[in-house]
Amino acid sequence: MNHARRRFLAGCSGVLMAPLAVPRASAEEADTLTPAIREVTGGAPLKTGRVTLEIPRIADNGNAVPLKVSVESAMTAQDHVRSIHLLSEKNPRTVMARFFLGPRAGKAQINTRVRLNGTQHIVAVAAMSDGSYWSGTAEVDVTESACYDATNP
Protein backbone atom coordinates (compact mmCIF):
# COMPACT_ATOMS: atom_id res chain seq x y z
CA MET A 1 0.00 0.00 0.00
CA ASN A 2 2.66 2.40 1.11
CA HIS A 3 4.91 1.39 -1.80
CA ALA A 4 2.11 1.94 -4.27
CA ARG A 5 1.66 5.45 -2.91
CA ARG A 6 5.38 6.11 -3.18
CA ARG A 7 5.46 4.88 -6.76
CA PHE A 8 2.46 7.08 -7.54
CA LEU A 9 4.10 10.16 -6.02
CA ALA A 10 7.36 9.44 -7.79
CA GLY A 11 5.50 9.15 -11.08
CA CYS A 12 3.62 12.40 -10.43
CA SER A 13 6.77 14.31 -9.69
CA GLY A 14 8.33 13.07 -12.91
CA VAL A 15 5.37 14.27 -14.95
CA LEU A 16 4.96 17.58 -13.18
CA MET A 17 8.58 18.50 -12.77
CA ALA A 18 9.70 17.75 -16.32
CA PRO A 19 8.05 20.74 -18.02
CA LEU A 20 9.00 23.03 -15.15
CA ALA A 21 12.65 22.14 -15.55
CA VAL A 22 12.73 23.73 -19.01
CA PRO A 23 13.45 27.44 -18.57
CA ARG A 24 10.70 29.49 -20.11
CA ALA A 25 13.01 32.10 -21.55
CA SER A 26 15.00 29.67 -23.68
CA ALA A 27 11.80 28.18 -25.10
CA GLU A 28 10.65 31.63 -26.21
CA GLU A 29 14.04 32.48 -27.66
CA ALA A 30 13.88 29.37 -29.75
CA ASP A 31 10.61 30.64 -31.19
CA THR A 32 11.69 34.05 -32.42
CA LEU A 33 15.42 34.57 -32.29
CA THR A 34 16.62 31.32 -33.81
CA PRO A 35 14.78 31.69 -37.14
CA ALA A 36 15.77 35.35 -37.34
CA ILE A 37 19.42 34.50 -36.74
CA ARG A 38 19.27 31.70 -39.31
CA GLU A 39 17.84 34.16 -41.83
CA VAL A 40 20.90 36.38 -41.30
CA THR A 41 23.58 33.69 -41.23
CA GLY A 42 22.01 31.30 -43.73
CA GLY A 43 22.94 28.43 -41.42
CA ALA A 44 26.60 29.44 -41.03
CA PRO A 45 28.00 29.08 -37.50
CA LEU A 46 27.42 32.03 -35.21
CA LYS A 47 30.27 32.87 -32.86
CA THR A 48 29.90 34.82 -29.64
CA GLY A 49 32.05 37.90 -29.19
CA ARG A 50 33.43 40.93 -31.03
CA VAL A 51 29.98 42.54 -30.89
CA THR A 52 29.19 44.83 -27.94
CA LEU A 53 25.67 45.96 -27.20
CA GLU A 54 25.24 48.80 -24.78
CA ILE A 55 21.77 49.44 -23.49
CA PRO A 56 20.53 50.62 -20.08
CA ARG A 57 20.07 47.65 -17.73
CA ILE A 58 16.73 49.16 -16.71
CA ALA A 59 14.68 51.15 -19.20
CA ASP A 60 11.83 53.22 -17.79
CA ASN A 61 10.09 53.72 -21.10
CA GLY A 62 10.18 51.06 -23.78
CA ASN A 63 9.12 53.53 -26.47
CA ALA A 64 12.62 54.94 -26.85
CA VAL A 65 15.57 53.08 -25.38
CA PRO A 66 19.03 54.33 -26.36
CA LEU A 67 21.14 51.55 -27.82
CA LYS A 68 24.75 51.41 -28.98
CA VAL A 69 26.18 48.55 -30.98
CA SER A 70 29.85 48.30 -31.84
CA VAL A 71 31.88 45.61 -33.54
CA GLU A 72 35.62 44.98 -33.16
CA SER A 73 36.99 45.22 -36.65
CA ALA A 74 39.92 46.81 -38.45
CA MET A 75 37.44 48.14 -41.07
CA THR A 76 39.88 47.71 -43.94
CA ALA A 77 39.05 46.64 -47.46
CA GLN A 78 40.14 43.07 -46.58
CA ASP A 79 38.56 42.85 -43.14
CA HIS A 80 35.41 44.79 -42.36
CA VAL A 81 31.87 44.52 -41.10
CA ARG A 82 29.33 44.11 -43.89
CA SER A 83 26.16 44.36 -41.85
CA ILE A 84 24.77 44.51 -38.34
CA HIS A 85 21.35 43.12 -37.48
CA LEU A 86 19.44 44.10 -34.34
CA LEU A 87 17.08 41.40 -33.09
CA SER A 88 14.58 41.50 -30.27
CA GLU A 89 13.38 38.51 -28.33
CA LYS A 90 9.90 39.73 -27.48
CA ASN A 91 8.93 42.45 -29.92
CA PRO A 92 6.08 41.49 -32.26
CA ARG A 93 8.59 41.93 -35.09
CA THR A 94 11.91 40.34 -34.23
CA VAL A 95 14.08 42.32 -36.65
CA MET A 96 14.37 45.87 -35.36
CA ALA A 97 16.90 47.15 -37.87
CA ARG A 98 19.63 46.12 -40.28
CA PHE A 99 22.61 48.35 -40.97
CA PHE A 100 24.88 47.96 -43.97
CA LEU A 101 28.36 49.40 -43.85
CA GLY A 102 31.74 48.86 -45.40
CA PRO A 103 35.37 49.84 -45.10
CA ARG A 104 34.39 53.47 -45.66
CA ALA A 105 32.71 53.52 -42.25
CA GLY A 106 36.12 53.51 -40.54
CA LYS A 107 34.51 52.42 -37.32
CA ALA A 108 31.73 49.88 -36.83
CA GLN A 109 29.55 51.63 -34.30
CA ILE A 110 25.93 52.70 -34.51
CA ASN A 111 23.78 54.45 -31.96
CA THR A 112 20.02 54.62 -32.18
CA ARG A 113 16.85 54.45 -30.11
CA VAL A 114 14.69 51.34 -30.12
CA ARG A 115 11.21 50.31 -29.03
CA LEU A 116 11.06 47.37 -26.65
CA ASN A 117 8.02 45.33 -25.79
CA GLY A 118 8.90 44.21 -22.31
CA THR A 119 11.87 42.83 -20.39
CA GLN A 120 13.98 40.77 -22.76
CA HIS A 121 17.26 39.96 -24.43
CA ILE A 122 18.54 41.93 -27.40
CA VAL A 123 20.85 40.25 -29.88
CA ALA A 124 23.09 41.93 -32.42
CA VAL A 125 24.52 39.82 -35.22
CA ALA A 126 27.41 41.15 -37.31
CA ALA A 127 28.26 39.76 -40.72
CA MET A 128 31.96 40.09 -41.53
CA SER A 129 33.63 40.38 -44.91
CA ASP A 130 35.37 37.02 -44.37
CA GLY A 131 31.98 35.31 -44.14
CA SER A 132 31.97 34.79 -40.39
CA TYR A 133 29.14 35.84 -38.10
CA TRP A 134 29.50 37.19 -34.60
CA SER A 135 26.93 38.04 -31.98
CA GLY A 136 26.52 40.03 -28.81
CA THR A 137 23.67 39.95 -26.33
CA ALA A 138 22.30 42.39 -23.78
CA GLU A 139 19.57 42.03 -21.23
CA VAL A 140 17.21 44.88 -20.49
CA ASP A 141 14.42 45.32 -17.94
CA VAL A 142 11.64 47.44 -19.38
CA THR A 143 9.33 49.07 -16.84
CA GLU A 144 6.79 50.42 -19.30
CA SER A 145 6.50 48.45 -22.54
CA ALA A 146 6.09 49.92 -25.97
CA CYS A 147 3.29 48.69 -28.27
CA TYR A 148 1.01 47.64 -25.44
CA ASP A 149 -1.75 47.12 -28.03
CA ALA A 150 0.21 44.39 -29.75
CA THR A 151 0.12 42.07 -26.77
CA ASN A 152 -3.36 43.13 -25.60
CA PRO A 153 -5.47 43.82 -28.67
Place this chain on the structure above:
Amino acid sequence: MTARIQVPREVQRGAVFEVRIAIQHPMETGFRYDLMGKPIPKNVINTLVCRYGGAEAFRAELGSGIAANPYLQFYTVAEASGDLEFSWVDDAGERGSERVTVNVVE
Protein backbone atom coordinates in the same frame (compact mmCIF):
# COMPACT_ATOMS: atom_id res chain seq x y z
CA MET B 1 9.47 65.13 -43.20
CA THR B 2 12.09 67.34 -41.72
CA ALA B 3 15.44 66.03 -40.68
CA ARG B 4 18.38 67.34 -38.75
CA ILE B 5 21.89 66.24 -39.64
CA GLN B 6 24.96 66.97 -37.60
CA VAL B 7 28.55 66.60 -38.76
CA PRO B 8 31.71 68.24 -37.43
CA ARG B 9 32.44 71.69 -38.88
CA GLU B 10 35.67 70.45 -40.39
CA VAL B 11 37.44 67.10 -40.49
CA GLN B 12 41.06 66.10 -41.08
CA ARG B 13 41.54 64.05 -44.24
CA GLY B 14 41.52 60.37 -43.39
CA ALA B 15 39.94 60.88 -39.98
CA VAL B 16 36.88 58.97 -38.85
CA PHE B 17 34.04 61.36 -38.07
CA GLU B 18 30.63 61.05 -36.50
CA VAL B 19 27.41 61.60 -38.45
CA ARG B 20 24.11 62.06 -36.67
CA ILE B 21 20.68 62.24 -38.22
CA ALA B 22 17.23 62.61 -36.67
CA ILE B 23 14.13 62.54 -38.85
CA GLN B 24 10.67 63.66 -37.80
CA HIS B 25 8.46 60.63 -38.37
CA PRO B 26 5.89 58.80 -36.17
CA MET B 27 7.26 55.32 -37.09
CA GLU B 28 3.72 53.94 -36.78
CA THR B 29 3.92 50.28 -35.71
CA GLY B 30 0.59 49.10 -37.11
CA PHE B 31 -0.35 47.75 -33.69
CA ARG B 32 -2.09 50.89 -32.45
CA TYR B 33 -5.75 51.80 -32.70
CA ASP B 34 -7.28 55.22 -33.24
CA LEU B 35 -10.08 56.70 -31.12
CA MET B 36 -12.70 54.90 -33.23
CA GLY B 37 -11.03 51.55 -32.61
CA LYS B 38 -9.74 51.31 -36.16
CA PRO B 39 -6.19 49.98 -36.53
CA ILE B 40 -3.68 52.63 -37.59
CA PRO B 41 -1.75 51.23 -40.58
CA LYS B 42 1.96 50.52 -40.21
CA ASN B 43 4.09 53.31 -41.58
CA VAL B 44 7.78 53.38 -40.81
CA ILE B 45 10.81 54.72 -42.63
CA ASN B 46 11.92 51.39 -44.06
CA THR B 47 15.09 52.43 -45.88
CA LEU B 48 17.61 55.18 -45.32
CA VAL B 49 20.66 55.63 -47.52
CA CYS B 50 23.60 57.96 -46.99
CA ARG B 51 25.81 58.78 -49.96
CA TYR B 52 29.11 60.52 -49.55
CA GLY B 53 30.77 61.88 -52.66
CA GLY B 54 28.17 60.07 -54.75
CA ALA B 55 28.92 56.59 -53.39
CA GLU B 56 26.91 54.78 -50.77
CA ALA B 57 28.54 55.07 -47.35
CA PHE B 58 25.81 53.75 -45.08
CA ARG B 59 22.42 52.12 -45.44
CA ALA B 60 19.83 51.19 -42.84
CA GLU B 61 16.71 49.07 -43.10
CA LEU B 62 14.48 50.05 -40.23
CA GLY B 63 11.43 48.37 -38.74
CA SER B 64 8.77 49.16 -36.19
CA GLY B 65 11.36 48.37 -33.50
CA ILE B 66 12.95 51.77 -34.05
CA ALA B 67 11.57 54.58 -31.90
CA ALA B 68 9.49 57.44 -33.30
CA ASN B 69 11.54 60.27 -34.80
CA PRO B 70 14.33 57.86 -35.68
CA TYR B 71 17.82 58.86 -34.64
CA LEU B 72 20.94 57.30 -36.06
CA GLN B 73 24.57 57.93 -35.32
CA PHE B 74 27.28 56.30 -37.38
CA TYR B 75 30.83 56.93 -38.61
CA THR B 76 32.58 57.43 -41.87
CA VAL B 77 36.07 58.30 -43.11
CA ALA B 78 36.74 61.82 -44.40
CA GLU B 79 37.93 61.39 -47.98
CA ALA B 80 37.29 64.73 -49.67
CA SER B 81 35.14 67.79 -49.15
CA GLY B 82 31.69 67.11 -50.48
CA ASP B 83 28.11 66.43 -49.65
CA LEU B 84 26.59 63.77 -47.45
CA GLU B 85 23.29 63.06 -49.17
CA PHE B 86 20.61 61.29 -47.20
CA SER B 87 17.48 59.87 -48.75
CA TRP B 88 14.77 57.78 -47.16
CA VAL B 89 11.37 56.32 -47.93
CA ASP B 90 8.50 55.23 -45.69
CA ASP B 91 5.84 52.52 -46.10
CA ALA B 92 3.40 55.07 -47.52
CA GLY B 93 5.91 55.73 -50.31
CA GLU B 94 6.74 59.21 -49.09
CA ARG B 95 10.32 60.15 -49.79
CA GLY B 96 12.57 62.55 -47.99
CA SER B 97 16.06 63.79 -48.53
CA GLU B 98 18.54 66.11 -46.92
CA ARG B 99 22.16 67.00 -47.53
CA VAL B 100 24.99 68.49 -45.58
CA THR B 101 28.44 69.58 -46.69
CA VAL B 102 31.59 68.17 -45.14
CA ASN B 103 34.73 70.29 -45.14
CA VAL B 104 37.85 68.18 -45.25
CA VAL B 105 41.07 69.92 -44.27
CA GLU B 106 44.64 68.74 -44.68
